[in-house]
Amino acid sequence: MTGSLSFRARAALLAVLALLTLGLALAPGRLGSPVRRLANYRADSAEPIYNWPLDAKAIRRAGAILPDSRHATYYIHTRPEPQLGHDLIGAGLLFFLPALPVPEPREAKWVLSYEAPTLLPRGLRALRTYRLSRHIYLVRVAAS
16 A cells, blocks of 8 residues: 555545535535635626725726826835735736836836825826825826
């Protein structure tokens, strides 16, 4: 005996796990909620599922304001919350195309300032500011 499961035992285990997952997904109330959310079984809205409660309307407004050009560049300025930053990057890639994200503020023509401690990163100057929501702004910045 080598200690590994036979093919029949592995197939049976896989079937039991699949039935258990399906049972949890169909379970009412809080028991099935995590599985349904993960599988997007019943989405809360038409918006993507973010891990951070982003203001989707503000993100979409920013996407509508940004120029429809590959020459448009943007920087995301926010507070130091890793999950918030991660979700904002994902939202930008979904809704700001064809504008390109840049890693350094001085490379950007636009800044999404999302609940940041300051409107802009140090060294940038605003040309025009669009208020998208409370503490959320899209800012056209002067070339560095």
